[in-house]
Amino acid sequence: MKELKDFLDNSFPHKHPYSTINAYPIPSVPPQLWILGTSLESARLAALYGVPYAFGHFLSANKSSEIMNYYHNNLKGKESGIKPKTIFAVFVICAETNERAQELARSALLWEVQLSTGIGDKGLPSFIESNGYTFSRQEMELIRNFKNKMIIGSPTEVKKKLIDIQNTYKVDEIMILTNTFCFEIG
Structure with missing residues (x-):
């Protein structure tokens, strides 16, 4: 993760083996790094590097609260104003x-x-x-x-559950994944 950030910021130390390698094209605004994960380890890495975290609930619903709370409570840079930024990806x-x-x-x-x-x-x-x-x-x-x-569920039920997710996990965005054969049954 650190090396990826250094490539994007062109900030390798002078004597680092990658310091002479440049990533191209160089966008005028570097992309924002996110970590997508489903485990406490991925939340730990996102918190450690102070980057936004996308939790893939649709892949693993285990320990969702523990994982999201860890990220929110341990985000590096909170003391200097960095705020947690999260996406919760759920199957709907x-x-x-x-x-x-x-x-x-x-x-x-x-x-x-x-x-x-x-x-x-x-x-x-x-x-x-x-x-x-x-x-x-x-x-x-x-x-x-x-x-x-x-x-x-129905629109009313789905909306209620999405609002519950937003409130429970303190997420900024909810990403919805829908796998179905087709949207029409006929």
Whole structure:
């Protein structure tokens, strides 16, 4: 991370082996570095380097509070005015009703099951395929775990849960990921 910052800022010490290497093109305004992660280690690195943090909740919902709190409480440079800047990336499927959203989510949930068993390389299953599939007890347990990383519901329910995320995790932005076979069931 430090070397990447040094490349972007052209700030390697004179005797550093990379000091004679220049990154091109050099933008007039350097890009802002972010760390995307799903673990306490990624939050620790973002805090240590004083950079914004994007948490990939859609990949791992484990210890979300602990991870986000660590970043907020340990951000380097807070004493000199650097403020935490965060994105919370979450999987969302929203439809007119909760029932309709659950229908739309079924293909994504089947795909997650397939990916976890190594057979999801053909992409999201169709609604016909997912509706005709009977999940085993073991797969239903996987689905319960997958749903911990997801928001599935009506606009009112989804909005409430997104506001809860914003308040609970003190995030500046919420990034929404939606994997579904298609947005129309027909």
